[in-house]
Amino acid sequence: ASATGRPFIVATDQGRLRALGTRFTVHQRENDSHVSLFEGMVEIRPTDAPDHPRVLQAGEQISFTRNTIETPQTIDTHAASWVTGMLVVQEMPLTDFIDELARYRPGYLSCDPALSHLKVSGIYPIEDTERVLDMLLHVHPIEIYSLTRYWVTIRAHGDR
Numbered sequence: 820a821s822a823t824g825r826p827f828i829v830a831t832d833q834g835r836l837r838a839l840g841t842r843f844t845v846h847q848r849e850n851d852s853h854v855s856l857f858e859g860m861v862e863i864r865p866t867d868a869p870d871h872p873r874v875l876q877a878g879e880q881i882s883f884t885r886n887t888i889e890t891p892q893t894i895d896t897h898a899a900s901w902v903t904g905m906l907v908v909q910e911m912p913l914t915d916f917i918d919e920l921a922r923y924r925p926g927y928l929s930c931d932p933a934l935s936h937l938k939v940s941g942i943y944p945i946e947d948t949e950r951v952l953d954m955l956l957h958v959h960p961i962e963i964y965s966l967t968r969y970w971v972t973i974r975a976h977g978d979r
Contacts, residue, residue, distance in 0.1 A: 833885045834865040839874070846922075855880040855894050863888055906943045906951075913937040913959065917973055924948040926969025934961065934975060 827838040829845055831852040836845060841859025845852060854861060856875045864872040867886040875881055879891040906923075908916055916939040917930035923945040937959050943951045952963055952971070960976040 832866075833883055834863060834869075837862040837864070841877075843875075851882045851884045853880065853882045857894070904944060904946055906945050907941075908943070909940045910938045911940070913939055913955075913961075913973070920945075920948055920951060926967075926971070928971050928973075930973040931975060934959075934973065937961070 829836040829838070831845065831847040833847070833852045836843075836854060839860040839862060841856065841861055843854055843856045843859075843861050845854050854863065854875060856877055856879055858877045860877070861875045862872050863875060863881070863883055865883055865886050865888060871888070873881070873883075873888045873891075875891060878894050880894045881891045882889045906919060908919075911919075912935045914930045914932055914935040917928060920943075921928040928948075939955070939959075941954075943954070945951075952973075955961060955973075956963055961973050962976050964972045964974060966972075
């Protein structure tokens, strides 16, 4: 509950989460929402199946849609790294990494789906996404195409 005594509710397109004395992250994606719970409990109620809630426990992560909740998994140990200003990844497909990096950058940042075979590992500062893109440029056979500083696309080196 919040300081005012009312429950803290987070609504996504897929459903509602009610905090039960907790610390957690929510990542709304196109077709589902993903929750990582670090302490306390969170009740998840899918929009189209509100009579089938699930309570997530500390140390668990889960994805859910408007009508289903997946089986909880052990939390990703790097899930809260953004709190310290770093994005920690290991063997993440480049396309997924760029999607994650885009959350910390104004404008449009995309990656050619054909580059999903490239893997990214490391610790990256989220406050300097330009530096992160420059780091990727030196490690992978990619090029960064900028229409403006707010419209950036990652593609294979030599693609036009």
